Amino acid sequence: MTTASQSYYYIGVDVGTGSARAALVDTDGNILSESSYATQTHRLDSDSRIFEQSTTDIWECITKSVHDVVQGSKVDPQQVKGIGFDATCSLAVTDFDGKPMSVTPEPEARWGPGERNVILWADHRAEDEAKLINKTGNMVLNYVGKTMSLEMEIPKVLWLKKHMPAETFSKCMFFDLPDYLTYRATGSLARSNCSLVCKCSYVPPGVDGSELGWQPEFFKQIGLGDMVTDDFKQLGGVPGRNGMVLTAGQPVGNGLSAAAAKEMGLEPGTAVGSALIDAYAGWVGTVAAPATNAVDESSNHPDLINSQNRLAAIAGTSTCHCVQSPDGVLVDGVWGPYKHAVFPGMWMNEGGQSSTGQLIDFVIDTHPAIARLREEAATTNRNTFNVLHDRLNDLTSQAKVPHTSYLTRDLIVYPDFHGNRSPLADSSMRGMISGLKLDRSLTDLCLRYYATLEAIALQTRHIISEMNEKGHKIDSIYMSGGHVKNAVFMQLMADICGVPVQLPFSSSASVVAGSAILGRFAAEVNDPQSVGASGQFAPKQPTNIADQETAEKASFEHKDHLWDLMIRMTKPGTFVFPTEDKKLKALFDVKYQIFRDAIVVQRKWRGMMDEVCDQ
Template sequence: MSQGYYIGVDVGTGSARAALLDEDGNILGESTYATTTFRSDKDARIFEQSTTEIWKSITSAVKDVVKQAGLKPENIKGLGFDATCSLAVTDFDGNPMSVTPEPEGKWGQAERNIILWADHRAEKEAEEINATGSMVLNYVGKTMSLEMEIPKVLWLKRHMPEDQFPRCMFFDLPDYLTYRATGSLARSNCSLVCKCSYVPPGVDGSQLGWQPEFFEKIGLIEMVQNDFKQLGGIPGRNGMVLTAGQPVGDGLSEVAAKEMGLLPGTPVGSALIDAYAGWVGTVAAPATNAPEETNTNTKTDLISSRHRLAAIAGTSTCHCVQSPEGILVDGVWGPYKHAVFPGMWMNEGGQSSTGQLIDFIIDTHPAVERAKQMAHDEKKNLFVLLEDILRNMQKEQNLPSLAHLTKDFYIYPDFHGNRSPLADSSMCGMITGQRLDRGVSDLALRYFATLEAIALQTRHIMDEMNAKGHEINSIYMSGGQVKNPTFMQLISDACGVPVQLPFSSSASVVAGSAILGKFAADVARPYDSGAYGKHAPKQGVKITTQDEAEKYSYEYKDHLWELMIRMSKPGKFVFPTEDKRMKALLDAKYKIFREAIVVQRKWRNIVKEAIAS
């Protein structure tokens, strides 16, 4: 049986990338293309992208990795996708439909057809949805985020011309990518339950998955009247919903295969939101410096994954944890049933701005240009320069830790609202302890205080999850922020748990998607994909009905876990610093962090009362 190769595609906030893996998870090729985020001069809440540009970047990246590995199209046995949870809008022929309001845009067919996850135009719509008291809210932490898809769909209905809205299909971006690749309208359970107000049949009395009363109440009655065809349809009636990695349709279409330089019919796995692909690509990984075998961090069965919080840290940060039962955590998204594994539940916390916040804090400081010049002159990365400055300050002041440098300087990090666990988009950032200092050393202090704030908020999210019934005792990181060792140590110290760094900081998420491609190939064509494992399918499966989708999702779920173990390369743990002084200081800062929330809300209410009087 010949070796098979699998491609993962990841669409992040600012790029589209592909990675090519073999059956053991070795990365043989990577390629990334930048993508454009369009902003509005008149409305800072607007963030938009283009499916046309993203798809072009994907096809280029796929061709690149096949060429890098020196392979032929027939060597590629499966393909998987993940993407940000952004709203992609097309007509029923798949042509992009504009989401840009006039006067900057023009409704109808146009390239800017994605409302990015970070877009906050639907604040009013989210508030109205949250006032309904619908059972749907019990499965998004009791609060619908304006970053989710249904508030954005409602916003479009209210702003599009009346004749345009019924022409539109609405996709969470991962599902758009599998549609574009295969022509199949099958949706992923991950996208629907996490972002589209879908409650799987059998959960809390749900019958259709979609909740007609909810859609009628918020003003989207046409969804009910057309059997939700604009959102992919009702499973078993005019739609299909698949769990992670199940083969979509007949695989790559003729058109998509030609664009990618691959073979038509190449299996395509049902997609995941990028954070969940990061979970797939990290939580089953062993560690080269794992503690004793009795520790739950070393166990590799599916149920033990409940102790591992996957943190996918890039522009924003998502925190995903799986559990055998649904756990409601106020202000934390979920619990989501079948989000990755059938029968299992996911909760997702998140910080709307982390990498973006670090960049903002640095870029808006008066000393930033001087610091960049110093970094250039010293041939250093800017972050390395800032940390060198901090280390020198610590040494000069004879302090026990970097955290002591900022003992009287605090940042509250919600500069783009709070996603979790407050679920309050009105929260703002705060800086306390600022002096009349425009120097590079002050920039370094502000940078470190930002890292501290993000780490303390990670603790806040984890604490709220554990208080409601989760048992998290480790964090499995992925994403660009993993490259910052000072930051990773700070998260471990602030949260008091080991932090596992992945084998590849850049490829964990896209490797998760490649695992989905391998799973799709094993289910659809085990004889052709080198399937292995005691839970692997023995013959090819073609999913044509919803009943078959549900049957095979349970039948082969253990095989997906087998693949995660086999194809996830070993990471390395960072352990909390054993220093009582640092722990005491970080505990004190955490108390201040929590008080900052109370103070900000108190101040807002004081002003509100004054204005109203």
């Protein structure tokens, strides 16, 4: 136990789809201060596929939130020893001086310097480019579930290559957003293995014959051959030649630059951990958590290998499903397997639903009874979800049925309103609702809302089923994100998937806490003695990561320490167990079969229409 004068603190920064936030934590993982600011997303009325943001806006929100947490906690900035970042897997574009370059086709396709320089993950403009990539049959497809998603970075880079003037395109650097944040913080162009393997078609050296990490033949095939000629300088370079690739939390550069430190109110040189995509930071911040109501106490302290049974579900606007394993498991339609995505030598798979929180909001907001719902919420001083759940409870009692899910026996929602990310990997899938009536009532809104929750849980079951069928052994879900606050939804998730669901200590803290762990890890690798590193696996000597060889050696030397920090800094959660009711299980089994049938029917109908319309 350290004295007050020896206390050290760490900051986690999380950039989600709609906000940037920071949290200051102590060595036990307690969050002492939090702050967040809304970020702006730009849409185009003329093209619903377009979602754009600005690194300038994002960075301003980050610096304000970091200032807030330091001042709000009254912690001396000299005691803040490390900072970690995570962000959505969005494409940030700058020139070689780090100045933003426009990615927007409007107004009038004025390419060049411009503040709207981020293509958000949800942006679907690169559909044709993804199709072109998927036709190549290149080996990189074996590491994205055999199908490249239009949400990934290389299809978006290829779209820009096709639309930008060649001279402008050649002046651009391309970052997955987490890597842009560490670049902005430190000035270092070092990239994270997580961003490169998950979103940038990078296959680590030694995997499947890969030599450089980047695959020259693939880039030539798709029309990005100039990047090969230039040693992939626009993507951060070739590791060991003109670039560096780090695993999660390894120290980036020399820590915070003087300029970034001044903007944040921190000390120059404060350690910066190599970043993660937000979903993977959520994995770091949840899967090592014990449970206050675990059936078997021994399961509360898994080692790194045994974490393979825990699926981290990071749920907000969309939902990501991350699971780590000691061996690479190829699951068609599920992203990965990704080697070294978090831990060196380990593999990650990532399933996902492109729209979950966004879908729930859409179903509610577009119903004719939305005004009545809001009015009732305002007049009774409740939020809209409390109104929905209270009314659903009343409807269940009035109908004299044993469970609310009996009320939606004839109302079926298929949830792919924004395409399917996993396990179909089919962006052309669309939402379906069967069982509609001429009903504008609040009751009808309640039932559509509830059926949507069921649909999202049924799709989660589909993803887990496909993962386990191919070799994973998932037996529990570790949740984080906004959906955790919805107790009805979490119980549905446990019942429909048939596994315990752990709710985190804080619904909002898991992802940002994961990033804070990365910041601490970086500080203790940098200089373990000056920051009081402790534990069986703590580094004994400072590590100066000056080249790729040192980075790779150090990543394996220190991986057990990262896991130890996760164990020590992740607060206990609480399990929600599946309801023990055979009839309810049978009901959900039938609903799952109907869910699977909806996929077959939609694809059959689309094929019939294609046959007629594409002649």
